[in-house]
Amino acid sequence: MTITSNTPMDPVLVHAYADNELDATSALGAAREIESSPELKAELDRTEALRTAIREHVAPEELPINLRTKIESSLGLTKPGNHPTWRALAASVVLALAIGSASTWFVTQQPPGDRTTTALVDSHIRALMAAQPADVMSSERHTVKPWFAGRLPVSPVVVDLTADGFPLIGGRVDVIATAPTPTLVYGRRKHIISVFATPDADGGKDAVRTVNGYNVVTWRSGGQSYWAVSDLNAAELQQFAQKFQAAS
Amino acid sequence: MGGDQDKARFQDVVMPHLADALTLARWISGNRTDAEDILQEACLRAYRGINGFAGGSPRAWVLTVVRNTAYTWLMRHRSPMLVSIEDLSATESAEIELTDGGADATGLTPEAELIAKADAEQLKCAIAALPLVFRETLVLRDVQGLNYREIADITGVPIGTVMSRLARARRHLFKAIGAKKQ
Numbered sequence: 001m002t003i004t005s006n007t008p009m010d011p012v013l014v015h016a017y018a019d020n021e022l023d024a025t026s027a028l029g030a031a032r033e034i035e036s037s038p039e040l041k042a043e044l045d046r047t048e049a050l051r052t053a054i055r056e057h058v059a060p061e062e063l064p065i066n067l068r069t070k071i072e073s074s075l076g077l078t079k080p081g082n083h084p085t086w087r088a089l090a091a092s093v094v095l096a097l098a099i100g101s102a103s104t105w106f107v108t109q110q111p112p113g114d115r116t117t118t119a120l121v122d123s124h125i126r127a128l129m130a131a132q133p134a135d136v137m138s139s140e141r142h143t144v145k146p147w148f149a150g151r152l153p154v155s156p157v158v159v160d161l162t163a164d165g166f167p168l169i170g171g172r173v174d175v176i177a178t179a180p181t182p183t184l185v186y187g188r189r190k191h192i193i194s195v196f197a198t199p200d201a202d203g204g205k206d207a208v209r210t211v212n213g214y215n216v217v218t219w220r221s222g223g224q225s226y227w228a229v230s231d232l233n234a235a236e237l238q239q240f241a242q243k244f245q246a247a248s
Numbered sequence: 249m250g251g252d253q254d255k256a257r258f259q260d261v262v263m264p265h266l267a268d269a270l271t272l273a274r275w276i277s278g279n280r281t282d283a284e285d286i287l288q289e290a291c292l293r294a295y296r297g298i299n300g301f302a303g304g305s306p307r308a309w310v311l312t313v314v315r316n317t318a319y320t321w322l323m324r325h326r327s328p329m330l331v332s333i334e335d336l337s338a339t340e341s342a343e344i345e346l347t348d349g350g351a352d353a354t355g356l357t358p359e360a361e362l363i364a365k366a367d368a369e370q371l372k373c374a375i376a377a378l379p380l381v382f383r384e385t386l387v388l389r390d391v392q393g394l395n396y397r398e399i400a401d402i403t404g405v406p407i408g409t410v411m412s413r414l415a416r417a418r419r420h421l422f423k424a425i426g427a428k429k430q
Contacts, residue, residue: 012412012415014415015411015415016411042360046358046359047418049364050426051417051420052364053364053366054390055390057368058372058375059269061283062267067287068266069263074288074291075258075295077255208264209264209277210264213304228267233271234264235265235307239275240301
């Protein structure tokens, strides 16, 4: 949208400005007008205050597992081998006892392309069960990045997304398919987001998928594949991925 | 029902956006129980119409289906008056001016600090009290984070209308939560 006039600015445009929906030229003009008008400035402040309050207090709905299951079964989406039944789960427990690792069983059941994803989701779940989701707990990226540099040959891009509502929590090293992998940990309300960086060959396109109830968003950047894993809803996780890419 | 291909397509296109769909249904219908019914019905529709998805944003497509289902559901289960958009032209044509829209009857101007301090209950009540078209536009933008183009596609109106609805919706909220006398 382009503003072309010398008349006083329409207050509605303050909202478009706050939403980042104006083109660069118009945004520049709007910023100038807002700066010089206390009324428009107050409108912008209110709009931003409201946005922050909504983000903090009005969370999107979570999809309950039983509703998901109901929908899947009503459409006949569940079939043997697609999702583990109780029988398969029981078998996995037996196998887990025998082999010593439940994830090995799941991994061998899946096509090769999904193995990395499953391994990452497993790592995320393990981290959630640990006392702390990260080995270095810091919201300061200048603390987290050097921490990796001392441990791994490649350190990941660490971005500050606090302003977007995704504060940095810290970092840890996971072992994925025998390779030590840097993992960044971000927060969103009470949700934890793990961001893994793996060699490029593993990654997919920007894609959303769901593994065992966790959402996974993948993208590529600077010769590496990035994977964001969380129980956060897919839309916000995608938003996170976009912000992350934009900031890196 | 349906081939494996349709099932796979549904898994790819629709399943990742169910929480989003539930959120929109919850705010259109006003409660979680009805939203779950609407979501199930919407999934059935989306599944039957999966071949109608011609690329583009899967999320916007799913939300469009859910919105249409929710409106049909409301027509069926509630008084049509509630869903009627007859009174909309009046609300929407009203000029948005800083002087009348910003302050309430007491003449107080809503303050950003007061708005920032609003609690969850206050916010949710104020959003729930918005007229339907303002409510869905605000929820799509400020709760779900869609851009104007996507909202215009989902709600079937021009971008300019999305912009003015959003401004009006926020004005209502400013009044409801930002200008209470202390």
